[in-house]
Amino acid sequence: MSVLLSARLGADFNKLWTASAVSNVGDGVTMAAGPLLIASISDNPALIAGAVFAQQLPWLLFALVSGALVDRIDRRLLVVSVNAGRALALAGLAVAVTTGTVPVALVYVVLFLLGSGETLADTATGALLPSLVPASRLESANARLYATFTIGNQFVAKPLGAWLFVIAAAAPFGLDALTFAVAAVLTATIRPVPVPVAAERSSLRAEIRAGLAWLWRHRLLRTLAVSMGFGNVAFAAAFAVFVLYCRERLGLAGVGFGVLLTAFAVGGLFGTTVAAALARRFGSAAVLRTGLLVEAGTHLTLAMTRSPWVAATVIVVFSVHAMVWGVIVSSIRQRVVPAELRGRVGSVHALLDLGGAALGSLIGGLLAGVWTITTPYWIAAAAMVVIATFAWRPLRAA
CATH class of the missing domain: 1.20.1250.20 (MFS general substrate transporter like domains)
Structure with a gap:
């Protein structure tokens, strides 16, 4: 039944769905490992709590601007570019952790960049979906995306992130970089979707x-x-x-x-x-x-x-x-x-x-x-x- 539904939703949706599932696992791993990394650098509760806030802040600052940009730019290429950028940021953090040169400020910057990318990629994905799936199948498509978020981000990623951090502090961030790179490649293989043309372009x-x-x-x-x-x-x-x-x-x-x-x-x-x-x-x-x-x-x-x-x-x-x-x-x-x-x-x-x-x-x-x-x-x-x-x-x- 699952295979049948996937076929009905289309190959392009399956690519988007797989990319979302992979990146959700990586994202959840970093959400678990980020506070652990801060705690290994400092025992200041305010600094540890700030790690969560640093990733949430971009939604309050940039959500509306990101929405306007999503309506101007090729949404598929935007998701590809953002995921590639997040992969590079996380790879840099993994290298810094490996070499023992990771100040709290660097962790905050990377988490802020991840959150900023999320405002663009998540908004673009939601706007792209109706171009890939028939209107009558949107509930099924959204349910699959929500399910992979729940399984990957909530069930699998959090304990995995903590376990990987104990084994090697850089491992969860390296894994997340890999998941975003894979998501970028998968999204790039989706057929091009025409950029919506507004009646007139303004500020x-x-x-x-x-x-x-x-x-x-x-x-x-x-x-x-x-x-x-x-x-x-x-x-x-x-x-x-x-x-x-x-x-x-x-x-x-x-x-x-x-x-x-x-x-x-x-x-x-x-x-x-x-x-x-x-x-x-x-x-x-x-x-x-x-x-x-x-x-x-x-x-x-x-x-x-x-x-x-x-x-x-x-x-x-x-x-x-x-x-x-x-x-x-x-x-x-x-x-x-x-x-x-x-x-x-x-x-x-x-x-x-x-x-x-x-x-x-x-x-x-x-x-x-x-x-x-x-x-x-x-x-x-x-x-x-x-x-x-x-x-x-x-x-x-x-």
């Missing part, structure tokens, strides 16, 4: 404004973007203190916390296998509406329960919803946004996604510090009820 700032204006005028996509942004604020506010919630509310030690994190990945992986079928069986509108109720119910249940088993069950259900929501929303956006605007509209979604999560993490820590560990969950549940009420009628258009 980047004007083109960014045009993309924002188009999104704002489209009621369904505006609703999905705003719902996602505020929903991520609620989610991140609740789960910013999840490790403390597990210890103080559920009575779980480190192993139990790790099991619950695994539950997120298990649910997400299952969600990728059922997303397309659910959309076909019940319709996108019904599935998206149900997802908003699942989010509200998740936060409410976690606010009330003290049972680790109940928490694990609701987390699996939530993760299934999150992956299904992502697949359906990505497919809707790719299907309805004009080819010349896909980069800009996709970058707005990415900015709201990460910006909402960053803001929510800050809010959640403050709320838990002022009140109790469950306060962020109660507030997140109430917020999701408001979001669902706001989005309910516009989602009919899905």
